[in-house]
Amino acid sequence: MDFSDIQTVEHDVLVVGAGGAGIRAAVECAQNGLNTGMISKSLLGKAHTVMAEGGVAAAMGNVDSRDNWKIHFRDTMRGGKFLNQWRMAELHAKQAPERVRELEEWGAVFDRTENGLINQRNFGGHRYPRLAHVGDRTGLEILRTLQDFCIHKGIHTHMECTGLDLVLDNGRVAGLVGYWRETGRFILFKAKAVIFATGGGGKAWRITSNSWEYSGDGLGMAYRAGAELIDMEFTQFHPTGMVWPPSVRGILVTEGVRGDGGILKNSDGKRFMFDYIPKIFASETADTVEEANLWLSGDRDARRPPELLTRDVVARAIKAEVEAGRGSPNGGVFLDIASQQSAEFIKRKLPSMYHQFKELAVIDITEVPMEVGPTLHYFMGGIRVDSNSQETNIPGLFACGECAGGMHGANRLGGNSLSDLLVFGKLAGDGVTNYINNLSNKPQINNLKIKEIITSATDILNRDEGINPFVLHEKLQETMQKYVGIVRTGDELQLGLEKLEKIKEDVGRVYAHASPQYNPGWNEALDLKNLMVTAEAVTKAAFLREESRGAHTRLDFEGESEEGMKYNVVIRNTSSGMVAEKRHREEPPKELSDIAFATLSELEGESSGS
Amino acid sequence: MDRKFKVWRGNKKSGEFISYSVAVEQGMVVLDAVHRIQTEHASDLAVRWNCKAGKCGSCSVEINGKPKLACMTRLNDYREDEEITIQPIKAFPIIKDLVADFSWNYEQNKRIQPLKIRARDKDGNHRMFQRDVERIQEFRKCIECFLCQDVCHVLRDHNKKDKFIGPRFMIRLASLEMHPLDEADRIPAIKEEFGAGMCNITRCCTDVCPEHIQITDNGIIPLKERVVDKYYDPVMWLYRKIFKRN
Numbered sequence: 001m002d003f004s005d006i007q008t009v010e011h012d013v014l015v016v017g018a019g020g021a022g023i024r025a026a027v028e029c030a031q032n033g034l035n036t037g038m039i040s041k042s043l044l045g046k047a048h049t050v051m052a053e054g055g056v057a058a059a060m061g062n063v064d065s066r067d068n069w070k071i072h073f074r075d076t077m078r079g080g081k082f083l084n085q086w087r088m089a090e091l092h093a094k095q096a097p098e099r100v101r102e103l104e105e106w107g108a109v110f111d112r113t114e115n116g117l118i119n120q121r122n123f124g125g126h127r128y129p130r131l132a133h134v135g136d137r138t139g140l141e142i143l144r145t146l147q148d149f150c151i152h153k154g155i156h157t158h159m160e161c162t163g164l165d166l167v168l169d170n171g172r173v174a175g176l177v178g179y180w181r182e183t184g185r186f187i188l189f190k191a192k193a194v195i196f197a198t199g200g201g202g203k204a205w206r207i208t209s210n211s212w213e214y215s216g217d218g219l220g221m222a223y224r225a226g227a228e229l230i231d232m233e234f235t236q237f238h239p240t241g242m243v244w245p246p247s248v249r250g251i252l253v254t255e256g257v258r259g260d261g262g263i264l265k266n267s268d269g270k271r272f273m274f275d276y277i278p279k280i281f282a283s284e285t286a287d288t289v290e291e292a293n294l295w296l297s298g299d300r301d302a303r304r305p306p307e308l309l310t311r312d313v314v315a316r317a318i319k320a321e322v323e324a325g326r327g328s329p330n331g332g333v334f335l336d337i338a339s340q341q342s343a344e345f346i347k348r349k350l351p352s353m354y355h356q357f358k359e360l361a362v363i364d365i366t367e368v369p370m371e372v373g374p375t376l377h378y379f380m381g382g383i384r385v386d387s388n389s390q391e392t393n394i395p396g397l398f399a400c401g402e403c404a405g406g407m408h409g410a411n412r413l414g415g416n417s418l419s420d421l422l423v424f425g426k427l428a429g430d431g432v433t434n435y436i437n438n439l440s441n442k443p444q445i446n447n448l449k450i451k452e453i454i455t456s457a458t459d460i461l462n463r464d465e466g467i468n469p470f471v472l473h474e475k476l477q478e479t480m481q482k483y484v485g486i487v488r489t490g491d492e493l494q495l496g497l498e499k500l501e502k503i504k505e506d507v508g509r510v511y512a513h514a515s516p517q518y519n520p521g522w523n524e525a526l527d528l529k530n531l532m533v534t535a536e537a538v539t540k541a542a543f544l545r546e547e548s549r550g551a552h553t554r555l556d557f558e559g560e561s562e563e564g565m566k567y568n569v570v571i572r573n574t575s576s577g578m579v580a581e582k583r584h585r586e587e588p589p590k591e592l593s594d595i596a597f598a599t600l601s602e603l604e605g606e607s608s609g610s
Numbered sequence: 611m612d613r614k615f616k617v618w619r620g621n622k623k624s625g626e627f628i629s630y631s632v633a634v635e636q637g638m639v640v641l642d643a644v645h646r647i648q649t650e651h652a653s654d655l656a657v658r659w660n661c662k663a664g665k666c667g668s669c670s671v672e673i674n675g676k677p678k679l680a681c682m683t684r685l686n687d688y689r690e691d692e693e694i695t696i697q698p699i700k701a702f703p704i705i706k707d708l709v710a711d712f713s714w715n716y717e718q719n720k721r722i723q724p725l726k727i728r729a730r731d732k733d734g735n736h737r738m739f740q741r742d743v744e745r746i747q748e749f750r751k752c753i754e755c756f757l758c759q760d761v762c763h764v765l766r767d768h769n770k771k772d773k774f775i776g777p778r779f780m781i782r783l784a785s786l787e788m789h790p791l792d793e794a795d796r797i798p799a800i801k802e803e804f805g806a807g808m809c810n811i812t813r814c815c816t817d818v819c820p821e822h823i824q825i826t827d828n829g830i831i832p833l834k835e836r837v838v839d840k841y842y843d844p845v846m847w848l849y850r851k852i853f854k855r856n
């Protein structure tokens with residue numbers, strides 16, 4: 001192949017990913033006057049964001065006027081066990097309301113309050129009803145709104161086009177090589193800046209709510225180019241995934257079920273969450289069924305039911321119940337909303353859950369409880385970015401959305417991802433604009449690098465025999481499920497790392513059917529490289545953090561350590577391979593730590609900030 | 611237990627049905643079977659999918675001749691000894707195997723005038739009431755699976771894609787026209803450019819919609835009514851006569 005006549009397209013900025021973060025970033029770039037390209041592995045409107053159910057968190061105070069950005073910020077920091085980047089959590093809490101209102105301006109039709117404002121629902125870890133939502137299909141509403149809006153903004157959208165690797169010029173971004181799924185042909189994007197908005201890497205686990213797209217491509221591409229990853233040990237297991245039938249194991253059951261009154265019960269019929277309330281949340285959580293019921297009926301003085309504790313707490317509690325032999329027949333626990341709400345209410349507020357169970361499990365959730373168990377759901381960690389500009393440590397490379405790290409710390413609150421996408425998608429667009437406007441000379445493309453990227457991709461097709469990529473992927477998933485699960489030990493992580501080394505060797509020997517045209521085997525083989533980076537980074541970071549904090553639980557190091565709050569784990573690509581190291585955290589700005597450690601009554605009733 | 615599947619394999623130029631047999635388990639859906647075939651027999655078998663829960667509208671195919679989502683179609687909906695036929699959507703060109711080219715649909719969306727929302731209230735909010743947004747929320751449930759576009763005879767049998775925008779985009783238009791705060795008028799375009807008159811209310815689109823959207827009754831007919839209030843539409847004229855509307 002002659003690499004000089006590879007299809008070449010030039011943009012000021014290339015956005016990789018067309019989920020909520022990618023489209024929001026692309027819109028901002030285009031509105032700032034940049035020539036903007038956007039690529040995605042799937043068709044437009046199919047990205048992960050479309051699956052989000054429960055809602056988008058923003059302290060608008062439409063339902064409870066006591067809410068404001070400071071309380072949202074405080075909830076986010078406490079949920080993240082104070083490992084979040086302070087400035088990111090601040091920007092997020094301050095700007096989320098305007099981003100949500102802007103979506104409404106662009107056509108989103110959220111559920112309404114009685115006064116005709118955007119309605120907000122309760123969710124785990126959020127002090128007040130804060131999640132703007134549309135039944136249980138909020139992600140669809142947001143993604144479709146962005147999609148319908150962006151097609152009139154002059155963005156060059158290239159669908160079913162997958163990014164393979166970055167091309168740098170003297171350490172700064174010069175472009176990216178990708179391929180068309182339909183033809184298997186390669187394409188070079190020349191760009192002064194690239195924004196990664198590629199989402200997470202949940203497909204490294206067997207039981208996950210994530211789709212095939214979540215192979216950690218952004219993480220892999222950024223890492224190989226020299227960008228740092230942060231907080232990779234914090235992988236969120238959502239407490240409620242479907243457990244039956246086997247083929248749908250892991251598919252998400254929205255937290256909205258609990259937000260709207262659903263309760264968790266074990267096989268003895270006991271509402272067990274009352275036994276698992278951590279000290280830090282004890283003063284804000286109901287400790288009797290009576291009080292929990294009062295809360296559900298709208299009593300503003302009642303404290304929240306323990307089912308709405310943060311996800312890490314609920315997921316571990318479910319795991320403990322199952323291991324104590326009090327699980328449901330298929331290895332989960334019972335999530336019961338049928339006994340708490342009317343059939344009419346359930347169908348109206350949770351229509352897609354109703355259909356999901358009816359059609360996939362042949363169960364009517366308005367009559368019987370669901371069986372649920374933890375499922376790998378979200379990456380708190382990701383590409384390390386500057387809190388203000390979203391730029392990585394590689395000049396010209398930016399990241400936002402789930403593939404970026406720092407905003408959520410050790411654990412993400414539900415609803416804080418959709419808001420994260422909007423807030424940091426926009427900020428990334430502004431960051432890029434600023435970068436490009438200050439660029440003195442155009443980056444040059446290095447042909448050798450292009451050749452290297454393409455050869456490594458075509459090698460897979462040119463082998464006569466080798467390893468089946470689907471089977472190897474399953475092996476990786478089993479390994480991560482077994483050794484890097486909800487609770488971890490140093491020994492298991494070490495063992496996991498050894499297994500990963502072997503799989504990594506095998507990844508070098510995968511092969512696929514020779515034709516590159518719409519060839520899932522080949523596509524899968526290419527994804528494996530990124531999944532490996534992701535899996536290794538999580539495992540190494542988890543090994544280094546010798547304490548239990550948020551979503552990261554070490555049986556051999558129970559509880560939070562004092563030192564644990566002082567560093568973030570950073571992953572780097574070095575000449576001797578992947579290295580995990582502790583990076584000292586800077587002291588927080590005083591005005592922010594005052595808010596994070598304030599009592600609620602000190603913050604309530606303050607009017608929301610900008 | 612093993613089950614038999616007949617899967618269409620090929621590209622734009624040529625193709626054929628190939629039979630595969632794979633082991634199936636309780637609760638499996640057609641998409642699971644396709645994945646098994648990929649893993650065990652044909653790693654290059656092309657299929658689209660994402661969410662595997664009926665939320666993204668990627669996995670549209672025809673199963674035993676009926677347009678369906680592969681991820682929401684359970685194998686035990688079919689007799690155990692029945693060979694299940696899986697082929698790509700017919701109304702649009704084939705790319706490869708089970709993957710069809712939907713790009714025409716993406717082009718149509720661009721032709722539609724977007725929301726033109728009136729100014730916010732003084733306090734920076736928009737006010738709309740739940741009862742007023744419910745009917746457009748129904749249309750906004752659309753996951754763009756394009757099964758309705760596939761089954762609509764105007765597009766499928768008569769290939770009048772230059773004359774009719776299809777049911778999916780009729781409800782997109784309806785969601786804009788019925789938006790309480792929208793200030794644009796798309797009725798002339800709905801008649802002239804988008805071909806509302808081409809629809810003769812067979813309701814086939816409604817029957818296949820996995821989101822159970824009442825495409826025809828709640829979306830297309832009210833739009834046609836609005837057109838008739840301005841212009842003349844023979845189908846609507848007849849419809850009103852039969853159902854004694856107005």
Ligand SMILES: Cc1cc2nc3c(=O)[nH]c(=O)nc-3n(C[C@H](O)[C@H](O)[C@H](O)COP(=O)(O)OP(=O)(O)OC[C@H]3O[C@@H](n4cnc5c(N)ncnc54)[C@H](O)[C@@H]3O)c2cc1C
Pocket residue numbers: 016017018019020021022039040041042047048049050051052053054055056057138139161162163164197198199200209210213217218252377378400401402403414415416417418419421
């Ligand atoms: C079932 C489910 C329910 C959820 N519910 C909620 C909720 O209620 N509230 C909430 O806040 N969060 C929720 N989340 C989390 C939230 O939806 C995601 O974190 C968020 O949507 C991620 O958005 P994103 O824009 O970062 O990435 P995505 O929307 O996943 O988009 C990633 C994009 O990158 C593209 N891409 C990836 N790799 C490449 C590559 N190599 N080349 C080109 N393109 C590439 C993909 O094609 C896609 O377009 C939920 C998640 C799931 C799975």
Ligand code: SF4
Pocket residue numbers: 761762763764776777808809810811812813814815816826830
């Ligand atoms: S009702 Fe109209 S749009 Fe629907 S299938 Fe029939 S002709 Fe097509």
Ligand code: SF4
Pocket residue numbers: 667751752753754755756757758759777778781815818819820821822823825
């Ligand atoms: S209206 Fe229904 S059938 Fe048509 S594209 Fe939307 S979800 Fe699919």
Ligand code: FES
Pocket residue numbers: 658659660661662663664665666667668669670679680681682
């Ligand atoms: S895979 Fe999303 S609808 Fe079938």
